[in-house]
Each structure stands twice: as structure tokens, then as C-alpha cells.
Ligand code: SF4
């Protein structure tokens with residue numbers, strides 16, 4: 182693109198004084214203050230404000246209802262319709278995970294098991310939530326759609342150990358997931 | 370008498386600085402955060418209250434977060450007081466005290482109430498009733514720049530250093546405008562004692578609101594025969610007020626003049642290397658300076674502790690002209706209310722006006738305010754002198770002299786601009 186020369190706008194003498202502009206600014210902030218104190222701040226309603234300004238008061242009010250579907254919260258494992266674990270411990274997620282938050286110990290499925298043809302399932306599956314950066318790479322890379330980022334975001338714990346989600350916990354958070362994700366849906 | 374004087378002074382020092390101003394400093398930090406939040410559609414600190422659950426109660430008392438300053442103070446004291454290895458220790462330790470102390474010292478000449486009579490002694494509600502009020506404040510308050518400059522230099526790293534240098538240059542530039550802008554006021558009052566200035570304003574109308582004088586209020590017929598000069602003086606006094614207030618903003622390093630601690634350019638400016646209570650001291654110094662500044666503006670231009678509008682003499686004075694016993698309390702309340710209103714104005718401006726560029730700041734100080742204040746002195750002098758030298762002399766000499774000064778100032782400003790343009794091309 183060609184160079185565009187921006188001309189400085191010519192100011193009138195009263196604009197040179199800057200005072201009218203400052204006064205205008207003061208009035209604007211005052212308007213905001215008054216609206217905010219009356220609980221009528223701009224956009225307060227859409228943002229479900231607590232009454233003062235547009236802010237939501239966190240522990241009392243939560244954003245859950247407004248969370249979008251694609252929200253990237255805690256990663257968790259899911260089971261399919263037959264309540265069978267989807268993960269085949271291919272360890273792709275473990276390798277792709279940028280901060281190396283996932284640790285998988287693969288295990289074999291015994292031949293007497295009805296799902297023996299799947300061959301493998303994780304023996305241990307830990308996600309260290311202190312490390313996880315909620316990037317969603319694991320979800321993207323998983324060939325079995327076994328791992329998803331859920332809408333939970335309030336992961337807390339008082340020790341490092343508490344922040345590691347083991348397999349049971351991951352299934353508990355993940356629950357059952359039916360059907361394919363959009364990624365695999367050829368119609369979309 | 371002497372013994373009584375010492376006791377009274379001690380009580381005043383303790384009561385005014387420790388029971389009024391220190392809490393006011395703490396709560397102006399709170400006000401800053403709450404008011405800025407409201408101006409920006411946020412909430413601000415509204416949680417810290419009395420943690421009643423710790424004592425077995427069901428609910429915490431939130432109290433709109435009013436305990437926040439206390440929590441901040443505790444945090445400041447309990448945090449690690451970290452001294453980097455590369456600093457000049459002695460100056461590094463002295464600097465916070467140098468910033469905080471002058472502001473508190475300069476409080477002592479500000480009259481915060483009318484005289485109260487106790488046990489037959491008349492006690493003036495000012496800690497030090499000296500005859501050089503504003504000069505004392507300028508002298509002491511400008512010492513606080515040492516604190517900032519020392520902090521910048523002793524920190525021995527580049528951002529604090531730049532902050533210190535900026536602060537130094539800024540203080541010098543605005544000190545001049547500050548000093549010159551009160552001269553018209555002093556010309557008008559003819560004295561430098563702040564208590565006398567306030568007493569005069571209580572009787573004759575505030576400097577910026579001369580709506581009453583000894584002949585009664587605005588509606589009173591006699592008022593219009595004696596007050597024409599008061600109204601004419603409003604112009605130079607208005608300019609004075611404007612320049613003075615802006616210079617106080619600059620002196621206290623408040624937005625839009627907070628270049629010494631400009632976060633976007635200098636990390637934290639002069640206090641980058643400071644932590645815990647030393648950092649808090651810088652903060653306290655800044656807010657104390659703001660309070661002194663507001664108090665000074667209120668004292669000089671807005672009638673200090675007086676209620677105004679002729680209410681003082683109507684409500685609080687006995688027929689002999691003495692103050693009633695409760696007048697002192699009401700006056701203290703009025704003074705405090707005015708000061709707090711001005712602090713809120715400071716905060717309001719801070720969260721409205723964006724920061725100046727450094728060259729703009731210097732230009733504003735040296736080219737605009739300096740000239741404006743100088744011209745203003747001549748203007749005020751002419752208006753005050755006009756009735757004495759007569760109409761003819763005023764038109765023959767006074768007004769031409771004024772015009773010449775105005776033109777001179779104007780051309781100095783223009784010359785500066787021409788030189789700047791020549792450099793650019
Ligand atoms: S979660 Fe998916 S990517 Fe990770 S090991 Fe299991 S099947 Fe492989």
C-alpha cells in the first residue's frame with residue numbers, strides 16, 4: 182500500500198487551550214460514575230453485573246450460564262455410550278502436551294475381556310493441573326476423542342498432589358460423551 | 370500561659386496529624402480505588418471488612434471494604450523488606466522518609482478551624498501560627514523532591530534514575546509557576562499569615578466566590594456599592610486558581626503530571642526498586658502531599674474553614690462578634706469537607722486526563738504557566754492599584770503597560786514555537 186501522509190488536524194484556538202477537551206472528559210467520566218452508581222452502567226445488563234458498574238461479583242455470581250460451548254476448562258477423559266473408556270493409551274496427547282502435563286502408563290486389555298480387540302487401555306492417566314495451560318492440544322490430537330476440555334474452571338487444591346487429576350477423577354469429571362465431535366463430523 | 374501553650378500545641382499536633390491527616394491519607398488511597406472504580410464502571414475493593422467468621426460468627430462484615438487501608442498497612446509491614454545489593458544503602462533508606470516527612474511538616478501552618486476559647490485562653494486552630502504561611506509550605510514541600518531524586522539515584526538502576534531526573538526537572542519548572550501564581554493573592558490580602566487570610570475570607574467573601582462582604586450578602590444593596598472591585602478581581606484570581614491548582618497537581622506528581630513514576634515508560638519510576646513499607650512510605654508521602662495541596666487551595670481560594678455566604682456571622686457569632694462555643698467544631702467540619710471534596714476532585718481528574726508527553730509538560734510549565742502567572746501579577750496589581758492612582762493614570766499608564774507585558778509574553782511564547790519548528794525541518 183502506498184504511503185499515506187497523515188495531516189495533523191488544524192486546531193481552533195479554543196482547542197489549543199485543551200481546557201474544553203478536559204472539561205468534556207470530566208463530564209464523560211462523571212456520567213459514567215453516575216450511571217454506575219445508579220446501577221445503569223453501559224452494558225451492565227448484558228454482562229449480568231452485580232449492580233455497581235459492569236462487574237460480576239465472583240464467588241456469589243458466576244459466569245457459568247454464559248460460558249460458550251467451546252470453553253476450554255479442565256481436560257478430562259470420557260467414556261462412550263457403553264460406558265467403555267475410549268482412551269486406547271496411544272500417548273499422542275502425552276507427546277503433544279506443550280507443558281508435559283500428561284503422564285500415561287499404558288496397559289493391556291486381557292483377552293477374556295469383551296473389548297479385547299481394542300488391545301490397550303491406560304493403567305494410569307494423570308494430568309497435572311499445575312502444569313496444564315488449557316491449550317486443548319490433547320483434545321485436538323486424540324484419535325479416539327477420549328479427552329475433552331470441560332467447562333469446569335475452578336480447580337483448586339492446597340497441595341501440589343491435590344492438583345494432579347488421576348484416572349478416576351478424570352472420568353468423574355468427563356462423564357459419558359455420545360457421538361462424534363464436530364471435528365469428525367463430515368457434514369460440518 | 371507558656372505551659373498551656375505547649376500542652377495545646379501537643380494536643381493539636383497529635384489530634385490533627387495523627388487522628389485526622391494520617392487516617393485521611395489511608396482513606397484517600399481507599400477513595401482513590403473506589404472512586405476510580407466507579408468512574409470506570411468497576412467495583413473496587415469492597416470485600417475487606419471485619420472477619421467475623423474467625424471469631425465464630427456466621428457471616429463476615431463487609432463494611433464496603435472500609436478496612437482495606439488497614440489491611441494494606443498490615444501487608445506493607447509484614448512483607449519482606451528487600452534491599453537490592455546494588456543500591457546505595459544509606460540514601461536508599463533515607464529517601465522514603467524524605468518524601469513522606471515534608472508533606473506532614475507542611476501541614477503545621479494550615480489553619481483547620483476558627484479559634485476556640487478554653488479556660489479563658491484563645492487557642493488558634495493551627496499548629497504553627499507563623500507569618501509566612503504559603504512560603505513555608507513551598508519551602509518545605511519542595512524538599513520532597515529530594516526524596517524522589519535520592520530514591521532514583523540511590524536505586525542505581527536506569528528506570529528509577531530517569532524517574533528521579535524527571536521529577537527534579539518537573540518540580541523546578543512548576544515551583545516557579547506555583548510561587549508566581551499566589552503573588553496576586555498575596556497582593557490582595559497584603560499578608561502571608563494563613564489564619565488571617567482565612568479570617569478575612571470568612572468576613573469578606575471567599576476569594577473565588579466573593580458573594581458577601583461586611584455589608585451583607587449579594588442581595589444586600591450596600592454590597593453592590595462596595596464590591597465592584599471584588600468582581601473585577603475575580604479574573605486574575607481565577608487565573609491564579611487555575612495555575613495554582615495545576616501546579617499543585619504537578620508538584621504532587623499526580624496524573625496528568627505523574628511522569629516520575631510513569632508505569633508505561635519507566636516500570637514504576639523512582640520507586641521501582643522499593644518494596645514493603647518503604648514503598649508504602651512513598652505512597653503515603655504522595656497522598657499526604659495531595660492532602661496538603663488540597664488544604665492549601667481550600668485555605669487560599671475557597672475560604673478555608675469558613676462556611677461562607679455570610680453564614681458564619683449569621684449563625685455562629687454572638688452579637689459581640691465572638692465565635693459561639695460550637696463554632697470551632699463546625700468550622701473544622703467545613704474545612705475537612707472542603708478538603709475531602711478537593712481530594713475527590715484530584716482523583717476525578719487523575720482518572721480522566723491522560724498523561725502528558727514530557728516535552729509538553731515542560732512547555733506547559735515554562736512557556737504557558739510561567740508567562741500566564743507573570744502577566745497575572747501585573748493584571749492583579751493594576752486592578753488593585755486603579756482606585757488609588759485614579760482613572761486617568763490607569764488609562765494613560767496602567768493599561769498600556771499591561772498590554773505591553775501581554776504582548777511581550779505572547780512573543781516569547783511565539784519565539785519558542787518558531788525555534789522549535791526550525792529544528793524540526
Ligand atoms: S487420550 Fe486420546 S490421545 Fe491420549 S492416550 Fe488416550 S487415546 Fe491417545
Ligand code: SF4
Pocket residue numbers: 256274277278279280281282283308312313314315316317318319320
Ligand atoms: S490442555 Fe494442553 S496443557 Fe492441558 S493437558 Fe491438554 S495438551 Fe496438556
